[in-house]
Amino acid sequence: MSGKKIKVLHAITRLDRGGSAENTLLTVAQANMDRYEVSLVTGPTEGERSPTEALARTRGVHMAAAPHLVRNVSPFADLRAVWELWRLMRQGRFDIVHTHTSKAGLLGRLAARLAGVPIVIHTPHGHVFYGYFGPMVTRLFVWLERWAAGFSQRVISLTEKGAQDHVDFAIAAREKFVVIHSGINFSPFDPDGPSPQAVRAELGIPAEGMVFGTLGRLTAIKGQEDLIEAFAAVRERVDNAWLLLVGDGEEREALIAQAERLGVMDRMVLAGWRQDVYAVLAAMDIFALPSLNEGMGKALVEAMYARLPCVATRVGGVAELLADDVGLLVDASSPRELGAALSQLAGDAERRQQMGEAGRRRAADYSVEKMVAKIEALYEEVLAEKGLGR
Numbered sequence: 001m002s003g004k005k006i007k008v009l010h011a012i013t014r015l016d017r018g019g020s021a022e023n024t025l026l027t028v029a030q031a032n033m034d035r036y037e038v039s040l041v042t043g044p045t046e047g048e049r050s051p052t053e054a055l056a057r058t059r060g061v062h063m064a065a066a067p068h069l070v071r072n073v074s075p076f077a078d079l080r081a082v083w084e085l086w087r088l089m090r091q092g093r094f095d096i097v098h099t100h101t102s103k104a105g106l107l108g109r110l111a112a113r114l115a116g117v118p119i120v121i122h123t124p125h126g127h128v129f130y131g132y133f134g135p136m137v138t139r140l141f142v143w144l145e146r147w148a149a150g151f152s153q154r155v156i157s158l159t160e161k162g163a164q165d166h167v168d169f170a171i172a173a174r175e176k177f178v179v180i181h182s183g184i185n186f187s188p189f190d191p192d193g194p195s196p197q198a199v200r201a202e203l204g205i206p207a208e209g210m211v212f213g214t215l216g217r218l219t220a221i222k223g224q225e226d227l228i229e230a231f232a233a234v235r236e237r238v239d240n241a242w243l244l245l246v247g248d249g250e251e252r253e254a255l256i257a258q259a260e261r262l263g264v265m266d267r268m269v270l271a272g273w274r275q276d277v278y279a280v281l282a283a284m285d286i287f288a289l290p291s292l293n294e295g296m297g298k299a300l301v302e303a304m305y306a307r308l309p310c311v312a313t314r315v316g317g318v319a320e321l322l323a324d325d326v327g328l329l330v331d332a333s334s335p336r337e338l339g340a341a342l343s344q345l346a347g348d349a350e351r352r353q354q355m356g357e358a359g360r361r362r363a364a365d366y367s368v369e370k371m372v373a374k375i376e377a378l379y380e381e382v383l384a385e386k387g388l389g390r
Contacts, residue, residue: 005037006383009092011085011108012100013071014045015053017247017273018217019298020125023182023371024100025052028061030372036379038062041088043069043081043104048248048273052185064088071103078107085111095119095388096379102128102141109148119382122148123156125182126295126316129169145171153382156375158182158296159317178378182296183371184363186305189278199276199283203269209242210346213284215277215299216291218249218270223290223313223332228255230290230339232262238346243268246280281306286345286352292332294318300327301366304359309352311341326358 015021039062068080096119099108105122112120149172157163163177216222231243259265287303287310294316310327330337
């Protein structure tokens with residue numbers, strides 16, 4: 001192996017509090033800096049930024065900006081973004097460009113092709129083939145993904161289901177896809193942090209309450225609207241039931257209005273984003289993931305690691321996580337089924353404990369160290385195929 005470091009550029013649209021940004025930041029922050037020179041380019045981020053960005057900077061990741069790389073479709077901005085990315089790639093003379101999420105994946109891979117980057121790898125972090133857009137826009141995205149996959153050496157899926165979805169939509173042949181689970185940084189999960197009782201007291205939840213909770217951006221695709229509707233029914237069946245929503249987003253006011261309309265606002269707490277994730281999860285009794293679409297479900301793994309029994313929708317790779325009775329699965333967009341499952345678990349303390357222990361054991365396989373090792377093994381495989389890096 002030569003002394004020259006392999007230059008890797010990661011590209012993602014934004015560094016918000018979502019799972020995709022967290023996954024990307026952990027990938028760059030935990031990289032083998034003796035082997036790789038790592039850079040990360042992003043577009044502008046609105047709202048609260050991921051706290052893991054500071055770790056990436058501390059680790060020596062080179063940060064760059066593409067001001068026109070935005071999430072919404074805008075032909076003028078998108079062309080400017082391709083030019084910004086192309087210029088960065090030409091100047092940086094990168095060996096590998098690794099793009100993340102749909103928009104940065106399309107524009108970044110086009111720019112990498114135009115810049116003559118020898119290796120292009122893409123991680124979609126899920127997909128937009130259902131749950132996001134209408135039929136016409138979805139067909140356009142499918143076509144664009146097929147086109148971009150043609151000049152990608154590998155596509156990383158977070159789950160087997162995600163890889164199969166891409167194959168079913170004829171994005172590329174199965175051999176182009178590699179499954180690498182999203183890694184979770186478990187080090188902040190401090191068992192010596194605030195007690196569940198202290199967190200509940202801070203949030204105004206009684207110690208004896210039965211707390212149903214979720215964690216994630218307050219946005220339509222995450223399905224909190226269905227959870228609130230389900231909770232309205234659960235409250236009629238479960239004594240002293242409470243609903244705890246951890247996170248923030250554009251649907252916050254709409255969710256408050258819904259809770260007020262259904263008469264459950266007095267039992268719903270919106271905690272916003274929290275740094276003490278483990279402590280807040282430990283204050284819950286049952287975790288719910290009501291998403292309409294998911295890549296893998298980072299918040300679900302965190303809840304499992306916190307020994308919470310989980311109820312989640314049967315979307316993306318969630319079924320793989322909760323297989324073998326590790327949790328309960330329900331159909332997406334089915335508040336009645338979700339409510340029934342939550343009520344069932346609320347009435348069965350022994351099953352909650354069994355699920356919590358089984359979930360903890362499974363979650364341990366999703367560490368950030370294992371994820372980074374697999375990604376870098378993939379880099380080395382593709383470098384060898386191209387006759388580079390030795």
